[in-house]
Amino acid sequence: MEEKLDKILSQLQNTNEHISNMETSQKEISQRMKKLEVCQEELSDGQAEITMGQRELTSRMENLEIGQSELTSLMGNLETGQEELTKGQKELTSRIGNLETGQSELTTRMEKGYEVLKAGQAEIVDIIKHTTTLMTENFTYIRKDMRTFQSDVNADIELLFNEVAAVKRKVNNLEQSNKPK
16 A cells, blocks of 8 residues: 555656646747747848838938939039030939949849848748647647546545555454454
8 A cells, every 4th residue: 555655656756747847848938939039129120220221222312313403403504515414414324323233232132131031030930830839749748648647546546445445344343343242
């Protein structure tokens, strides 16, 4: 009987260890989620940098428009003559070419950055799905193990009570048979 109680005690201790391990796992998952949040913040910072680059491009476009306005006022000045007009047009064409080249490079960089961002987000989603699946499986196994353990403990307790009742009956019979008549 003591062996069974020791066995039950041992199984209860094992259950406590399983619960401790679960708490440790939950802490690790919490830490990983915090790291994921940090990564998402870094992605947001990258998006903010792209937005700042777009603003800078807009500012440069405004500067280009100002340059075009100056060119138009120069065209209005008849004293500068046809040569200055031609030079201004060549300069404008060169700047527009540079602007188009810059826009093309910026567009390429933005597309690459967007693809990297999409891939990173997809990877994060996959990691979250995988982690959730693992956690669900772990909880399912833990519940199953706890139900099995509960059933075993209940069966052991039932057997123990039956044995105690049988022993008590025997003791009562012995006491009754030893009583003086």
